[in-house]
Amino acid sequence: MESTFQHEQQRVDRVTEIIEGRILKLGEDTTRQRNEVVKIRKYFWDEVKVNVDTFDDYLETIIGLRQEAQALAVSQSTHRLSSKKLSTLQRMKKSPYFGRIDFSEEGVPTEEQIYIGISTLTDDSGEDFLVYDWRAPISSIYYDHHPGMASYVTPGGVIHGRLEKKWQYLIRDGVLQSMFDTSLTIGDEILQIVLGKGTDKHMHNIVATIQQEQNRIIRHDSGRLLIVHGAAGSGKTSAALQRIAYLLYKYRDSMSADQIILFSPNSLFNNYVSNVLPELGEENMQQVTFQEYLNHRLSDGFKVENPYEQLEYVLTAENTSSYRSRVEGIRFKASTPFFEAIESYRRGLETSKMLFKDILFRGKPIVTKQEIEDIFYSSDTSLRFHNRLEKLKDWLMKRVNEVRKNELTKPWVEEEIELLSDEAYHKAHKHLAKKKGFKGAAVADYEMEPTELGRLIVQQRFKPLRKQIEENAFIDMKGIYKQLFTSPQYIEQWIEGDLPAEWQSICLTTLSTIDEGKLLYEDATPYLLLNELIQGFQTNRTIKHIVVDEAQDYSPFQFEYLRRLFPTAKMTVLGDFNQAIFAHASARVDFQVLTGLFGPENTEVVNLSRSYRSTKPIIEFTRQLVPNSEQIIPFERDGEHPVLTKLASSGELHSCITSKVSELQNVGYNTIAIICKSGEESERAYNALSGIDGIKHVRNGSMEYEQGVVVIPSYLAKGIEFDAVIIYDASEHVYNDESLRRIFYTACTRAMHYLQLYCVGEPTNLLEGVSNESYVQN
Numbered sequence: 001m002e003s004t005f006q007h008e009q010q011r012v013d014r015v016t017e018i019i020e021g022r023i024l025k026l027g028e029d030t031t032r033q034r035n036e037v038v039k040i041r042k043y044f045w046d047e048v049k050v051n052v053d054t055f056d057d058y059l060e061t062i063i064g065l066r067q068e069a070q071a072l073a074v075s076q077s078t079h080r081l082s083s084k085k086l087s088t089l090q091r092m093k094k095s096p097y098f099g100r101i102d103f104s105e106e107g108v109p110t111e112e113q114i115y116i117g118i119s120t121l122t123d124d125s126g127e128d129f130l131v132y133d134w135r136a137p138i139s140s141i142y143y144d145h146h147p148g149m150a151s152y153v154t155p156g157g158v159i160h161g162r163l164e165k166k167w168q169y170l171i172r173d174g175v176l177q178s179m180f181d182t183s184l185t186i187g188d189e190i191l192q193i194v195l196g197k198g199t200d201k202h203m204h205n206i207v208a209t210i211q212q213e214q215n216r217i218i219r220h221d222s223g224r225l226l227i228v229h230g231a232a233g234s235g236k237t238s239a240a241l242q243r244i245a246y247l248l249y250k251y252r253d254s255m256s257a258d259q260i261i262l263f264s265p266n267s268l269f270n271n272y273v274s275n276v277l278p279e280l281g282e283e284n285m286q287q288v289t290f291q292e293y294l295n296h297r298l299s300d301g302f303k304v305e306n307p308y309e310q311l312e313y314v315l316t317a318e319n320t321s322s323y324r325s326r327v328e329g330i331r332f333k334a335s336t337p338f339f340e341a342i343e344s345y346r347r348g349l350e351t352s353k354m355l356f357k358d359i360l361f362r363g364k365p366i367v368t369k370q371e372i373e374d375i376f377y378s379s380d381t382s383l384r385f386h387n388r389l390e391k392l393k394d395w396l397m398k399r400v401n402e403v404r405k406n407e408l409t410k411p412w413v414e415e416e417i418e419l420l421s422d423e424a425y426h427k428a429h430k431h432l433a434k435k436k437g438f439k440g441a442a443v444a445d446y447e448m449e450p451t452e453l454g455r456l457i458v459q460q461r462f463k464p465l466r467k468q469i470e471e472n473a474f475i476d477m478k479g480i481y482k483q484l485f486t487s488p489q490y491i492e493q494w495i496e497g498d499l500p501a502e503w504q505s506i507c508l509t510t511l512s513t514i515d516e517g518k519l520l521y522e523d524a525t526p527y528l529l530l531n532e533l534i535q536g537f538q539t540n541r542t543i544k545h546i547v548v549d550e551a552q553d554y555s556p557f558q559f560e561y562l563r564r565l566f567p568t569a570k571m572t573v574l575g576d577f578n579q580a581i582f583a584h585a586s587a588r589v590d591f592q593v594l595t596g597l598f599g600p601e602n603t604e605v606v607n608l609s610r611s612y613r614s615t616k617p618i619i620e621f622t623r624q625l626v627p628n629s630e631q632i633i634p635f636e637r638d639g640e641h642p643v644l645t646k647l648a649s650s651g652e653l654h655s656c657i658t659s660k661v662s663e664l665q666n667v668g669y670n671t672i673a674i675i676c677k678s679g680e681e682s683e684r685a686y687n688a689l690s691g692i693d694g695i696k697h698v699r700n701g702s703m704e705y706e707q708g709v710v711v712i713p714s715y716l717a718k719g720i721e722f723d724a725v726i727i728y729d730a731s732e733h734v735y736n737d738e739s740l741r742r743i744f745y746t747a748c749t750r751a752m753h754y755l756q757l758y759c760v761g762e763p764t765n766l767l768e769g770v771s772n773e774s775y776v777q778n
């Protein structure tokens with residue numbers, strides 16, 4: 001073994017030397033390319049002669065500009081590619097590869113040793129592969145097979161052979177630390193080392209230790225929709241990010257990172273996962289939250305409620321009179337019957353009840369809503385809805401043009417001419433002179449006719465009106481949405497099944513919030529859907545793949561919306577229903593409904609059952625909090641049992657937390673989260689614990705994942721993890737309802753190495769099903 005080890009170190013040295021040589025060469029190229037980019041930018045305008053005197057000059061200027069811009073774009077892209085390659089090589093210098101397979105291909109007499117790393121490296125001839133990219137077809141054997149018969153898929157067909165041996169390497173800064181013969185499971189030893197480490201500011205890639213079931217997700221490449229359901233900490237997010245890296249490699253000629261969108265729960269999470277792709281030498285995909293998208297589309301007309309504001313209400317306002325109806329409204333408005341009701345309602349609008357707005361000019365209607373409605377409903381009903389709207393728009397444009405002509409002789413035009421400032425007068429003169437063909441000094445010779453000036457003024461006043469018509473602003477969208485709620489009975493004609501018991505009150509709240517210029521979060525997607533069904537979907541066909549993380553928090557409604565918005569994209573959806581924290585997630589929620597999006601033939605579901613984040617004792621404790629716990633299999637990593645400490649007062653609670661934090665810091669834990677149920681509880685906890693050195697409060701809207709000691713509401717801790725977690729108050733008066741089970745589970749499963757629960761008074765009944773042996777009580 002000793003000599004094998006030395007032999008392997010020698011190979012590492014050889015490969016490292018080659019990498020160093022490449023870095024040197026590429027470093028010089030990159031510097032030269034950067035200087036080139038700087039030079040083009042600096043002299044950009046010197047290279048282009050700007051002359052717009054004649055049409056030919058203008059054309060020449062445009063062509064010159066375009067050529068220079070193209071040269072800049074080419075240089076920038078060459079520089080970007082080289083820098084990317086350089087940073088990958090720099091990473092490979094520290095650890096050139098992490099695995100090896102010895103493979104005998106059928107019909108080939110010699111066995112080949114395949115070394116696997118984050119990127120391909122060949123020798124100087126370019127013929128021999130010193131390192132294979134982990135995404136290369138042959139590398140899949142490393143993740144998928146035990147020694148014995150093995151095969152892998154290439155574009156040219158399936159290659160069969162025999163996997164003789166499989167090795168794992170741990171190389172740090174060019175030094176081989178250890179190597180393991182991993183004949184059975186990939187890298188349990190290395191996985192132990194990786195998972196046993198402390199967290200840091202960002203999530204890391206897992207390519208050295210991808211597990212077989214995760215590899216299925218990463219390399220899955222058929223159908224439109226891949227649904228991944230997996231326990232907390234089973235590597236859903238990790239698998240999704242490596243999957244993106246895989247797709248970018250496999251489709252490198254036809255897909256770029258900006259054609260992939262990751263929908264994530266919040267900005268904090270975005271920041272947390274932002275390092276994984278760059279670590280793998282890939283550019284980051286686009287990252288958005290659904291809320292950002294809603295705001296982008298709706299913020300002109302409304303102040304849209306944030307999903308966490310909604311959740312905060314659900315978690316804290318249970319004693320208010322409107323609570324029941326609001327929660328019922330949230331559930332109902334996310335349901336399939338409501339979705340279908342909106343579709344039927346929109347179909348109903350084909351024959352009656354479309355609402356329009358008067359088109360006003362100088363404060364007076366020039367076309368009334370009634371006139372618009374009459375024209376709309378007099379059009380050919382066999383035409384598609386959008387075509388009817390287009391016809392209506394044409395009519396409106398004509399109508400407005402007629403009115404514009406009539407306005408030319410109205411006294412207000414003369415009045416405006418008289419009130420024109422000198423500057424405005426000169427501008428108008430110059431504009432009209434140019435239009436008439438006067439050039440250069442001759443502009444001064446142009447004598448402006450008052451009628452010409454009048455026409456210009458009228459034209460400008462009508463410009464916004466034309467824009468409004470262009471943008472469908474004459475459709476009373478708010479009114480149409482409100483119409484659904486104007487009387488509690490109105491919706492009955494469009495809906496199948498029962499309405500919520502509190503429907504009347506839901507209607508009143510919906511109307512009053514819209515009248516205040518606000519849109520509740522539960523109304524945002526239905527409103528947008530209705531809007532698109534009426535005005536046509538604003539589809540985006542450039543996006544090729546969308547990944548939805550924490551999918552359990554989306555309603556079927558939102559999925560349907562995403563599908564229509566990105567009609568050509570494939571989808572990867574990741575979730576865990578045990579972590580569904582939003583009120584719209586009903587108790588019976590499942591991914592069945594998603595299968596309907598693209599049909600079963602286009603959908604594949606993969607379950608991840610092994611959980612990696614937490615130690616075995618923590619997983620054995622947390623899994624008892626949810627149904628079907630036997631389906632969650634802990635990775636064998638030892639640690640302390642979770643502890644539940646009962647206290648008599650909040651004073652005692654705060655002093656216990658303070659000393660616990662310092663104890664945990666002394667053991668070396670980097671990230672310690674004090675997780676509270678809601679933002680309100682977090683605020684109180686933070687104020688009471690502000691004496692802890694460096695403690696930070698993570699609030700709704702926080703942009704960066706913080707290290708050190710943080711106080712954080714449960715819902716913002718989603719998707720992220722901490723070395724140690726302290727549940728601030730796991731007492732019955734805080735977690736007092738079955739509906740809080742998922743939030744409680746989500747909070748506890750954020751712990752990697754240590755979990756401490758405190759409670760002031762009696763512990764929550766949610767712990768009733770948890771066996772006494774799985775935690776320490778004191």
Ligand SMILES: Nc1ncnc2c1ncn2[C@@H]1O[C@H](COP(=O)(O)OP(=O)(O)OP(=O)(O)O)[C@@H](O)[C@H]1O
Nearest residue numbers: 206209210211232233234235236237238612613719
């Ligand atoms: N194959 C693996 N090798 C190394 N680490 C892994 C592996 N799979 C998962 N992990 C680690 O386990 C932790 C949890 O992974 P991840 O956040 O992707 O899980 P998740 O299923 O998205 O969790 P949750 O649903 O609870 O947010 C991370 O620290 C990740 O690096």
